[in-house]
Amino acid sequence: MKVFEANISHQVAIFLNDSLKKIISLELANQKIFDAFGIQCFFDNNEELETLKEVISKTQIVVKEPDRAEYGDFQTNEVLANKATLHLSFRNISPTVIVEPTCGKGAFIIASLRNFQQIKKIFGVEIYKPYVWETKFNIVNFFLENPDGAKPEISIKHCNVFDFDFKQIAKHYSTENILIIGNPPWVTNSKLGSLNSSNLPPKTNFKKHSGLDAMTGKGNFDIAESITLTMIETFQKMSGNLLFLIKNSVIKNIVYDQTQNKYKIASLEKQSIDSKKEFNVSVEASLFYCELNSVPEFDCQEFNFYDNKKSYQQFGWVNNKFVSKIDSYIHKKEFDGQCPFVWRQGLKHDCSTVMELDKVNGHYINGLQEEVQLEDDLVYGILKSSDLKNTVITQIRKFTIVTQKKVGQETQYIKSGYPQTYKYLLDHLPDFDARKSTIYNNKPLFSIFGIGDYSFKPFKVAISGLYKTFHFTLVLPQDNKPVMLDDTCYFIGFEKVEFAVYSLILLNSDTAKQFLQSVTFSDAKRTFTKDI
Amino acid sequence: MRIDLLELAKSINKQGLKTEMNRLNELYKLNLTLDLWDKFLNELTPVTDGQISMFALSE
Numbered sequence: 001m002k003v004f005e006a007n008i009s010h011q012v013a014i015f016l017n018d019s020l021k022k023i024i025s026l027e028l029a030n031q032k033i034f035d036a037f038g039i040q041c042f043f044d045n046n047e048e049l050e051t052l053k054e055v056i057s058k059t060q061i062v063v064k065e066p067d068r069a070e071y072g073d074f075q076t077n078e079v080l081a082n083k084a085t086l087h088l089s090f091r092n093i094s095p096t097v098i099v100e101p102t103c104g105k106g107a108f109i110i111a112s113l114r115n116f117q118q119i120k121k122i123f124g125v126e127i128y129k130p131y132v133w134e135t136k137f138n139i140v141n142f143f144l145e146n147p148d149g150a151k152p153e154i155s156i157k158h159c160n161v162f163d164f165d166f167k168q169i170a171k172h173y174s175t176e177n178i179l180i181i182g183n184p185p186w187v188t189n190s191k192l193g194s195l196n197s198s199n200l201p202p203k204t205n206f207k208k209h210s211g212l213d214a215m216t217g218k219g220n221f222d223i224a225e226s227i228t229l230t231m232i233e234t235f236q237k238m239s240g241n242l243l244f245l246i247k248n249s250v251i252k253n254i255v256y257d258q259t260q261n262k263y264k265i266a267s268l269e270k271q272s273i274d275s276k277k278e279f280n281v282s283v284e285a286s287l288f289y290c291e292l293n294s295v296p297e298f299d300c301q302e303f304n305f306y307d308n309k310k311s312y313q314q315f316g317w318v319n320n321k322f323v324s325k326i327d328s329y330i331h332k333k334e335f336d337g338q339c340p341f342v343w344r345q346g347l348k349h350d351c352s353t354v355m356e357l358d359k360v361n362g363h364y365i366n367g368l369q370e371e372v373q374l375e376d377d378l379v380y381g382i383l384k385s386s387d388l389k390n391t392v393i394t395q396i397r398k399f400t401i402v403t404q405k406k407v408g409q410e411t412q413y414i415k416s417g418y419p420q421t422y423k424y425l426l427d428h429l430p431d432f433d434a435r436k437s438t439i440y441n442n443k444p445l446f447s448i449f450g451i452g453d454y455s456f457k458p459f460k461v462a463i464s465g466l467y468k469t470f471h472f473t474l475v476l477p478q479d480n481k482p483v484m485l486d487d488t489c490y491f492i493g494f495e496k497v498e499f500a501v502y503s504l505i506l507l508n509s510d511t512a513k514q515f516l517q518s519v520t521f522s523d524a525k526r527t528f529t530k531d532i
Numbered sequence: 533m534r535i536d537l538l539e540l541a542k543s544i545n546k547q548g549l550k551t552e553m554n555r556l557n558e559l560y561k562l563n564l565t566l567d568l569w570d571k572f573l574n575e576l577t578p579v580t581d582g583q584i585s586m587f588a589l590s591e
Contacts, residue, residue: 498567
């Protein structure tokens with residue numbers, strides 16, 4: 001049965017119907033619920049009271065559950081929430097104040113009521129009104145099933161988490177033992193922005209990325225990361241703990257930024273869960289745990305949440321280096337350093353249907369299956385991550401038009417020097433104009449990125465940023481022209497083939513592999529970047 | 533990529549390097565030698581020390 005689009009159990013519906021049917025005052029109704037279950041302001045207004053009374057007095061209404069996955073909304077199941085709180089309870093953690101930002105249907109609130117005996121106050125915040133109701137109904141249901149349980153004061157607020165003043169809680173309950181618990185949305189700011197969601201933090205470059213980084217991938221961040229950092233910052237000086245179910249990438253970022261933030265958190269733990277089993281999604285996620293009000297720590301122990309065994313590895317900062325496996329890194333740390341050959345990312349055009357070509361019987365065919373007449377000069381072979389499987393590349397299957405020799409170069413030269421190429425590009429101008437990234441704004445026509453002198457070095461040693469293999473590939477020129485790599489690949493360019501081969505052998509050695517395994521994160525979107 | 537090729541080059545067994553070079557030569561029909569190995573090491577070696585001593589001399 002559903003009321004206000006929220007699930008309500010038969011037991012709760014009957015209870016509320018019996019308790020409220022004769023009550024017409026909002027104050028009396030709210031007092032009655034508070035006395036019975038500790039929930040403050042159960043109804044916000046008279047209309048809610050009357051609607052609820054009307055609906056639960058009628059026949060059952062079944063409404064299809066809305067799919068809110070696009071909002072990063074993956075509700076924690078009861079078993080997992082219960083196990084997570086029990087996990088804390090076994091460590092003798094017994095909070096007096098519970099805060100669950102983005103509390104959803106209240107799984108962690110119910111689990112906390114079940115497993116912590118000292119709770120005096122619970123705060124839940126949720127932007128989606130049906131979930132506010134469902135949390136309240138679930139609390140009522142819990143106390144109907146557990147009538148002898150201690151009843152703390154409970155406040156479930158219908159509010160955007162970024163508008164809620166958590167500092168007031170930290171101030172008012174500063175001497176209490178707090179537990180910040182929950183499962184903030186697994187979604188990025190750009191995704192929510194595209195859905196016109198209001199559940200977003202104020203727009204700031206909060207990671208202080210510079211220019212191009214802020215405009216491209218690095219400007220995107222997980223809402224959960226923003227919420228977790230807000231919670232840590234707000235409550236770090238209170239004694240207590242934080243337990244959040246978040247993506248592994250978010251945990252990594254929190255530990256990475258800890259060297260700057262120096263939050264008063266310690267005993268950091270990443271307890272891996274099986275997201276497929278728990279949420280039916282393929283996202284690497286874990287329970288992130290830390291102790292508040294501690295001397296700042298900069299590393300994180302990793303565990304498997306289900307087996308209760310000791311930590312299998314540890315990641316974080318070793319001196320001023322961020323590493324994925326501290327134990328192995330310590331034995332290979334002498335290889336951590338810079339190299340005079342600069343690693344580069346391959347070229348980026350965001351217009352593959354026009355810019356990428358196959359060669360069939362000597363003719364270029366684009367992604368629209370059009371046969372294309374071009375001068376050969378601006379056409380180069382190009383390799384993608386999936387092409388970098390062999391140790392040496394001897395054949396090219398794709399080609400690309402390289403419109404510039406460096407970023408920002410004027411492209412009018414194509415018109416006079418390469419009229420067929422210019423006509424082809426101009427005919428497909430709408431495809432270039434449709435490129436969404438702001439990096440192309442106010443740039444010459446047909447601009448590309450990730451291009452420079454280095455792109456034209458004849459010999460390259462390359463690796464895929466996407467694949468989790470530690471295998472480097474030698475890229476040789478084809479028909480006396482250098483071969484390009486796309487922006488999923490990273491490479492160093494050489495004038496001398498010997499230098500490229502020496503580098504290849506060194507990079508494919510067991511020592512290099514062991515070192516790289518100790519500094520790369522297998523669950524990262526890109527295992528390798530030019531920084532790692 | 534934060535991997536120090538010079539340290540790697542110093543740590544590698546020269547015989548192993550030669551064997552791998554021969555394997556690649558054979559497999560991919562290349563004809564490469566280790567003749568430029570020392571030049572390669574020079575290229576990898578930072579020149580900072582030399583610059584500092586030049587400034588030191590001029591003082």
